[in-house]
Amino acid sequence: MDILNLIRIAYRALQRNKLRAFLTMLGIIIGVAAVIAMVAIGQGSKQSIHDQLSSMGSNMLTVSPASNLNGGVRIAGSSFQSLTQKDIIALQKQVQYITEISPSITSRGQAINGALNWPTSMQGVSPSYLDIRKLTLKDGIPFNENDVTTSAKVCLIGQTVIDNLFPGGENPIGKVIRFNKIPFQIIGILNPKGQNAFGQDQDDILIAPIGTVQKRISATIYYQNIYASAANENVTDAAVTEMTSILRESHRLRSNEDNDFTVRTQAELINTLSATSGLLTVLLTVIAGISLVIGGIGIMNIMYVSVTERTREIGLRMAIGARGTDIMLQFLMEAILISITGGVIGVVLGMVSTWLVTATLGWPTIVSESSVVLSFIVCAVTGIFFGYYPAQKAARLDPIEALRYE
């Protein structure tokens, strides 16, 4: 019995029960569509995280205060204060792999322009921060070292803050706004950056000289972070080692003491986030995979019904010379046809829904060829796997018993 005949017989059998065949397929259709859409969303977000972090500068290093064992009590990193101006000076003096350094303090507060107000963050940094983070100005000028030392009340403004404080479209340059009651003159507008990998709006920010924020807003000598740029991507690891030893010395840590800070490279962050989103992809795929299995069980169920319904037909076919294998292949083909047709429809549906997600929600998506090919293979395998037992049941029927079946 050649394959063409098998396909024709299976097609006929399905055609006789179109609705039933479709309902059986539905499980597979939904399963495959889900796999494709989920993987596309997962891959898309992974790619966009990667792109964003790379655009921030792949040679960026971040120093954060680290949690440390203090008399056996572990203290959260953010509450631990270890980074000061002393560190910056030490670093500036000794580094060889690092080109630029900037401390950073961020403070939440209310920005006010006349009758309008907007809750936002003010980040205090040194002028080199813009280079380190690859930030650029759309208009105006950046602040300089002098502004830092004199604690000048000037700031750079992000697009989201402009939208909320200057809704009329007037030019904010030169205007004075208040942040936590302190007046700041706007001297520059940041180019919009959109959301970052964590979904935060990077344009909802005011950037001011570090000295100003430290003295007038936060009233602290401690920095929350130190940002630095390695000379190039290849020396980031050397730069990490270098910074670590300088900071240890500056903090007077003995050799048996742990670091009270951590130095992270952008590459590390990319890997961590990719791993997280990779895990998410796996999770989503597993859920989608489960629905595929349920679809497969649906096929199995309907194939058992089909075998029972057509017991007499099976008996007849055997009586006129069909071997068990022929009967087996016939029913297997039927199951495969259901699953493959369901798979094709599922792939199309998955692509359409992926496109819809991007079009309506604006989520980045990537339909990967491998997910299409894979779910297709899984479909065929599902058909074979779940069609096998019913087909075998059919093949093992005794022709006489089958012919007598009412």
Added chain:
Amino acid sequence: MSKTILEIKDLKRDFQMGVETVHALRGINFNVETGEFVTIMGSSGSGKTTLLNILGCLDQPTIGNYFLDGVDVKKLTRDELAQLRNRKIGFVFQSYNLLPRTSALENVELPLLYNKDVSVSERRERAMHALESVQLADRSDHTPSQLSGGQQQRVAIARALVNEPVMILADEATGNLDSRTSYGIMALMQELNQTHGKTIVFVTHEPDIASFSSRTILLRDGMIQKDTKNEKPRSAKQVLAELPVTDDYKI
């Protein structure tokens, strides 16, 4: 020169029904020569269908041997038996057993689907030819539900012929049909037997039908009670011709 096609030696077939054993066949011996037209008769439950199923290689005897064309059927595997049924035997069932919602032509093609040596075009051609030989060429695209009982049985016969078997086995092939249609079927059987030399084993209840065959085996309680040669079988064609035209309406 006739050659023995069926050889049955001390054949027994028991069915186990729980603790009870039903002895459907209790020791049967007979041979059939090529070209014979044998009818098997007997009351209900005498074992006719059981015997025919064994002759058709659908069932195996519990004890005893069955040689088909010199081959000991007992020694064959399931697949070999399927192949044998496909190539050497044409089976006609009492209840036609046509595939529903499938055209007459495709029903007739069915056995050829399981014959690798037959190409697609040859399959079509042979099926059409078989339908012609039962005078149903003009109904080739009709499905069973669009055919009368007699026509359905003729499609079933065409299906049994299409693989050019050496032997045709029929289990009460006329059981559901009126006498005129039955005679038509018998005329067809006689033609197959006489002009095409097919061996026919035909199970029937009716002595009337048995009179068209060249030999009648009477079964009773799983044993052969009588095995008679019929030197002058009636011609079904002739009987059909002599039948009054109004016969159908009288009954």
